[in-house]
Amino acid sequence: MITRRNVLAALAAGTLLAATGGIALAQESGQKMYIPVISKGFQHQFWQAVKSGADKAAAEFGVEITFEGPDTESQVDRQIDMLAAALAKQPTAIGFAALDSQAAIPLLQQAKDANIPVIAFDSGVDSDIPVTTAATDNVAAAALAADKMAELIGGKGQIALVVHDQTSRTGVDRRDGFTNRITEKYPEIEIVSTQYGGGDQLQSTEITKSILQANPDLKGIFGANEGSAIGVVNGARELGRQIVIIGYDSGAQQKQAIKDGVMAGAITQNPVGIGYETVKAAVQAAKGESVPKTIDTGFFWYDKSNMDSPEIAAVLYD
Amino acid sequence: MSSTTGTPAGTAAPGAAAKARFSGAQQRLLAFASLIVLVVGFSLASPNFLQTSNILAILQATSVNGVLAVAATLVIITGGIDLSVGTLMTFCAVIAGVVLTNWGMPLPVGILAALAAGAASGVCSGTIIAKLKVPPFIATLGMMLILKGLSLVISGTRPIYFNATPGYTDIAQGSLVGTLIPSVPLPNGVLILFLVALVAHIILRKTILGRFTFALGSNEEAVRLSGVNVDRWKIAVYTLAGGICGVAGLLISSRLNSAQPALGQGYELDAIAAVVIGGTSLSGGRGTIVGTLIGALIISVLTNGLRILSVAQEWQTVVTGSIIILAVYTDMLRRRKV
Numbered sequence A: 001m002i003t004r005r006n007v008l009a010a011l012a013a014g015t016l017l018a019a020t021g022g023i024a025l026a027q028e029s030g031q032k033m034y035i036p037v038i039s040k041g042f043q044h045q046f047w048q049a050v051k052s053g054a055d056k057a058a059a060e061f062g063v064e065i066t067f068e069g070p071d072t073e074s075q076v077d078r079q080i081d082m083l084a085a086a087l088a089k090q091p092t093a094i095g096f097a098a099l100d101s102q103a104a105i106p107l108l109q110q111a112k113d114a115n116i117p118v119i120a121f122d123s124g125v126d127s128d129i130p131v132t133t134a135a136t137d138n139v140a141a142a143a144l145a146a147d148k149m150a151e152l153i154g155g156k157g158q159i160a161l162v163v164h165d166q167t168s169r170t171g172v173d174r175r176d177g178f179t180n181r182i183t184e185k186y187p188e189i190e191i192v193s194t195q196y197g198g199g200d201q202l203q204s205t206e207i208t209k210s211i212l213q214a215n216p217d218l219k220g221i222f223g224a225n226e227g228s229a230i231g232v233v234n235g236a237r238e239l240g241r242q243i244v245i246i247g248y249d250s251g252a253q254q255k256q257a258i259k260d261g262v263m264a265g266a267i268t269q270n271p272v273g274i275g276y277e278t279v280k281a282a283v284q285a286a287k288g289e290s291v292p293k294t295i296d297t298g299f300f301w302y303d304k305s306n307m308d309s310p311e312i313a314a315v316l317y318d
Numbered sequence B: 001m002s003s004t005t006g007t008p009a010g011t012a013a014p015g016a017a018a019k020a021r022f023s024g025a026q027q028r029l030l031a032f033a034s035l036i037v038l039v040v041g042f043s044l045a046s047p048n049f050l051q052t053s054n055i056l057a058i059l060q061a062t063s064v065n066g067v068l069a070v071a072a073t074l075v076i077i078t079g080g081i082d083l084s085v086g087t088l089m090t091f092c093a094v095i096a097g098v099v100l101t102n103w104g105m106p107l108p109v110g111i112l113a114a115l116a117a118g119a120a121s122g123v124c125s126g127t128i129i130a131k132l133k134v135p136p137f138i139a140t141l142g143m144m145l146i147l148k149g150l151s152l153v154i155s156g157t158r159p160i161y162f163n164a165t166p167g168y169t170d171i172a173q174g175s176l177v178g179t180l181i182p183s184v185p186l187p188n189g190v191l192i193l194f195l196v197a198l199v200a201h202i203i204l205r206k207t208i209l210g211r212f213t214f215a216l217g218s219n220e221e222a223v224r225l226s227g228v229n230v231d232r233w234k235i236a237v238y239t240l241a242g243g244i245c246g247v248a249g250l251l252i253s254s255r256l257n258s259a260q261p262a263l264g265q266g267y268e269l270d271a272i273a274a275v276v277i278g279g280t281s282l283s284g285g286r287g288t289i290v291g292t293l294i295g296a297l298i299i300s301v302l303t304n305g306l307r308i309l310s311v312a313q314e315w316q317t318v319v320t321g322s323i324i325i326l327a328v329y330t331d332m333l334r335r336r337k338v
Helices: A002-028 A045-061 A076-088 A101-113 A138-153 A169-185 A201-214 A226-239 A252-260 A271-286 B009-045 B052-077 B085-102 B107-130 B136-155 B176-180 B188-206 B208-225 B230-256 B267-277 B289-308 B313-337
Strands: A034-038 A064-068 A094-096 A118-121 A132-135 A157-163 A189-196 A220-223 A244-248 A265-269 A294-296 A299-302
Touching: A034 A045, A034 A076, A034 A271, A045 A064, A045 A271, A064 A076, A076 A094, A076 A101, A076 B052, A076 B230, A076 B289, A094 A101, A094 A271, A101 A118, A101 B230, A118 A271, A132 A271, A138 A157, A138 A169, A138 A189, A138 A220, A138 A244, A138 A265, A138 A299, A157 A169, A157 A201, A157 A226, A169 A189, A189 A201, A201 A220, A201 A226, A220 A226, A226 A244, A226 A252, A244 A252, A252 A265, B009 B289, B009 B313, B052 B085, B052 B188, B052 B208, B052 B230, B052 B267, B052 B289, B085 B107, B085 B136, B085 B230, B085 B267, B107 B136, B107 B230, B176 B188, B188 B208, B188 B230, B188 B289, B208 B230, B267 B289, B267 B313, B289 B313
Parallel strands: A034 A064, A034 A094, A094 A118, A118 A132, A132 A294, A157 A189, A157 A220, A220 A244, A244 A265
Antiparallel strands: A265 A299
């Protein structure tokens, strides 16, 4: 009984304290716009680059932001919890890169009902709720990679793809963008294999080695994200094979491979731009200004010749 | 538990249970006090913390981990460990997806299939541990990977959506309480967590299965020597835990309106953290469901509160880790004094 009474007393005291504290702080909360940005990841260098762009816009427009994302891109429920916590903070607007659009709909609806504009970024959200989407056109970007591949192998021969996965929007878009361009425009090029390594460097290395073993005449491989591309470089190096390697995104290892000539070049998105445009659009939407339905944040081809130019160097990250 | 080691086998089980009940009350108080301190602290620090919608969000976020932690508690009390709870949850969700979406079966069949899949996996784990004598850590590590792989195979590596089963999202997202009392829109997922915890609590305290769960963790050899079929009870505990993971599978897939096959690994560690914070001993023989529930709430409150305070994410994990160590350390201190 003593135990229970103590607990009840503690509970009562706690609630009382909490209530008074809440009131006191509510009065002094600032007028600065607050925009939580919820991404698909956090530790990955790509997301850190997105964060730096968001931070830049926050400083420029004088708003406060937070940047969060789950540990892995499979943790859909963790991302939903982050969105719920963000909504509880009564933000001015929200930046959101959905891991799974459907799972987020109840909370997005809640945001809409509370008149909090939602800005989708990276791969977008399949819903009418976001006022705009700031993202890379992955299909067009991968098609550019296909053109470069065709050019570098002389328009004919066998090639392969190492893709991060067949479920995510980026995985599907890059695979299809590349494959469709090859089949439509380059009839003499044959794609002999398309395999998935989860974006894991080691797994992608093993996949690359098996593709190279099985196809002695292979001329080139496209690695569809950072981890895949590094895996392709490692696999070719371990087997001592000279092929045309085209990568995607940047990162210290990939940049080094391009400098060393092991990798022919890569497509870079503009992660800094994605972060920047997301926060900028959030500020505009919160002020009631009109924003375009989609914001193409752009992409670039880079290789040894142009990677040190200021325009390219600005969008590459380590 | 050294005091019970020397006692005759016949009294080992009730003795352990009585002692566990005693220290459980103290640990519950301690854990509850920490929870209160956290809630008060966050409420003082941010006006947005103690809002009805945020409290409901915290409870909702606790539901899946809480149910998994209840399953893990049962196993840990026997002196075992279950690393497969996270991927088993996913496996059960995928089974529900296949039965409901791919086969078009009615909702109750899907629910039963998910629960049966969980129990069946529990039978496998239990048998591998009890009959093949594979240590629980290894056996359930193997099961964790097997279930992860099977979830990907069965689902074809794609999320399975429940759009064809209206009402599926109500399992976790609807609010039975809210329809009865409109001012309290408590999500069903939270209600289910409380029900699961209540049932597990009653099983542990009032049934023979519960008594043997504690006895196995206190002194398995003594129980065996007194002529009890230890293997059978052990398998029963893992089966029950598996079935509870099936409930978690239903909750998470209902919440996401989809069975996400790649999710689940890593969730076992959060469940075990909740169990440990709640005062259940990893060496077995001691633990409570109420403690686990509080442990799970502490993790959610901490995660949510740090987010509300806009603490940088890299520091959030540092704080959470420190709290786990602190919680177990204070528990050790208290036990040394007893």
